[in-house]
Amino acid sequence: MNKTEVKGNWNEQKGKLKQKFAILTDNDLMYAEGKKDEMFGKLQIKLGKSREELHKIIDSL
Numbered sequence: 058m059n060k061t062e063v064k065g066n067w068n069e070q071k072g073k074l075k076q077k078f079a080i081l082t083d084n085d086l087m088y089a090e091g092k093k094d095e096m097f098g099k100l101q102i103k104l105g106k107s108r109e110e111l112h113k114i115i116d117s118l
Contacts, residue, residue, distance in 0.1 A: 073118040078104060 071086045085099055100111055 070115055070118050074115070077114075077118075080104075 067088050074086060075081050080103065085103060088096060097108055097111060101108060
């Protein structure tokens with residue numbers, strides 16, 4: 058999978074996450090290369106979920 062495919066897939070998942078959790082914003086879900094851990098940290102705090110729970114949620118989308 059190349060960067061374009063990953064970015065397109067993430068944009069789709071981001072939309073589904075925003076539908077599921079209305080409190081999330083584009084800034085919360087901004088995926089920048091090398092900043093994945095930072096993004097997951099923000100999501101953990103905002104949603105009160107563990108990293109494993111977040112991975113399960115994203116995988117189920």
